Amino acid sequence: MTPEAVLDLLQGVILACARAGGPVLLIALGVGLLVGVLQAATQINEASISFVVKLIAVSVTVIALGPWTLRTMTEYTRRTISSSAEVR
Numbered sequence: 038m039t040p041e042a043v044l045d046l047l048q049g050v051i052l053a054c055a056r057a058g059g060p061v062l063l064i065a066l067g068v069g070l071l072v073g074v075l076q077a078a079t080q081i082n083e084a085s086i087s088f089v090v091k092l093i094a095v096s097v098t099v100i101a102l103g104p105w106t107l108r109t110m111t112e113y114t115r116r117t118i119s120s121s122a123e124v125r
Contacts, residue, residue, distance in 0.1 A: 053113040
């Protein structure tokens with residue numbers, strides 16, 4: 038396996054992980070920031086409020102984007118397995 042092939046494989050892994058986990062992490066970040074600002078504005082400092090709201094938002098995101106994430110990871114896996122035939 039050439040160094041270029043290894044770098045391509047690693048780049049594919051990083052991009053596949055970013056595509057699969059990125060939307061969920063961005064939603065969690067956005068909701069966390071929004072709840073933090075609202076808690077600071079209302080001076081309600083309860084940790085469970087932030088946790089529950091983020092849990093609901095992430096759960097809805099995972100359910101909504103589940104098929105797309107599965108399709109993305111399946112395509113990556115097929116591409117990786119099919120390219121393994123070229124390894125010497």
